[in-house]
Amino acid sequence: MQVTFKISRFDPQQEEAKQHYKSYTVQTSPGMTVLDALNEIKWHQDGTLSYRKSCRSGICGSCAMKINGINGLACETQIEPMKKKTIVLDPLPSFEVIKDLAVNMDPFFEHLAAVKPYLINEEPPPDRERLQSPEEFKRISDPIACILCMSCTSSCPSFWTDPEYIGPAALYKAYRYEFDTRDKGSEERLEALDNRHGLWRCHTIFNCMDACPKNLKITHGISLLKRKVIAEKY
Amino acid sequence: MSDRDRGIRSGGAFSWFFQRISGVFLLLALLVHFWVLHFSAPDHGEITFGSVMERLNNPLWRAFDILFVVTAVYHAMNGALLIVQDYIRATGLRMIVVAGLWIGALYFLIVGSMTILGLA
Numbered sequence: 001m002q003v004t005f006k007i008s009r010f011d012p013q014q015e016e017a018k019q020h021y022k023s024y025t026v027q028t029s030p031g032m033t034v035l036d037a038l039n040e041i042k043w044h045q046d047g048t049l050s051y052r053k054s055c056r057s058g059i060c061g062s063c064a065m066k067i068n069g070i071n072g073l074a075c076e077t078q079i080e081p082m083k084k085k086t087i088v089l090d091p092l093p094s095f096e097v098i099k100d101l102a103v104n105m106d107p108f109f110e111h112l113a114a115v116k117p118y119l120i121n122e123e124p125p126p127d128r129e130r131l132q133s134p135e136e137f138k139r140i141s142d143p144i145a146c147i148l149c150m151s152c153t154s155s156c157p158s159f160w161t162d163p164e165y166i167g168p169a170a171l172y173k174a175y176r177y178e179f180d181t182r183d184k185g186s187e188e189r190l191e192a193l194d195n196r197h198g199l200w201r202c203h204t205i206f207n208c209m210d211a212c213p214k215n216l217k218i219t220h221g222i223s224l225l226k227r228k229v230i231a232e233k234y
Numbered sequence: 235m236s237d238r239d240r241g242i243r244s245g246g247a248f249s250w251f252f253q254r255i256s257g258v259f260l261l262l263a264l265l266v267h268f269w270v271l272h273f274s275a276p277d278h279g280e281i282t283f284g285s286v287m288e289r290l291n292n293p294l295w296r297a298f299d300i301l302f303v304v305t306a307v308y309h310a311m312n313g314a315l316l317i318v319q320d321y322i323r324a325t326g327l328r329m330i331v332v333a334g335l336w337i338g339a340l341y342f343l344i345v346g347s348m349t350i351l352g353l354a
Contacts, residue, residue, distance in 0.1 A: 086344065144241075156318075158320065161320045161321065161323070162319075162320070193244075194247050195246060196245030196246055196319070199247075199268060200245055200246055200250045201245070202247065203316075203320075226250065229247060230247060230250075232250050233247055234251060
């Protein structure tokens, strides 16, 4: 099957650099992914094409991009089941494009750092590890599977309108620690969560859940986090 | 305060929480309001000016109606400010729209309250 890839191109080193689309035709085979096609283009057709990739197994989160209008991982998206003759590839929306499909991820990681995404517990550690029951772990097992690919945050209309909004990925990470029975860092995280660029900017639009390549219940987690903050405050 | 926040101070935990509480109150109050004003006929089988005035002379009903107006204006204003916060990025236009919203809110608040108190 022959598929045309219409790829967003942007080269900042060119004078009057402008975003435009360039088309490439790739002969696909069953099981071939969008990342395979990008590699085929870069290695055999146009070496100037830039995109991020690493594990090609849906674990590293590097190759997230907009595939036919929906954010997802290039390495997890197979071409033939899409049944499209043309596939349009864009960089993740709302982030500054460095080149072609690669975006500046710094704002994303700054927002993530703001929610202190690590265990905070000043109590002296027990002799063995800090134990959790299987039920307690189950509450946080979903957000632990997040690979920080940015698909959710860059699909969120609230983030499109407010770059200061910390976004669903950071909020979901906050949920992961706030609902961890071993964590005692609620107060420290509250500053990043409880403001108009934090939790309350989420209007439960559900784009994040549509985009998440791991099918995580992000909006659900954010809603539980809202309830927790409200219960603690009022 | 960044440019994006200019003119709007809502959008925190209280704004989110009270928007839900006022929403539930408005839903119940609307049902009561419609029932009392349009469907329930107190004594002689139909709603007349006299029966409405009689109800409004009760200070509890007046308090309910004023609470209804205040909550409705708060709920609408808070919701509109959140929409402005999301959609209007130009500072100048945002200031104009927010000012317009405040004028509208005050107008409805004053006219609504005056009507309730003035009729009785």
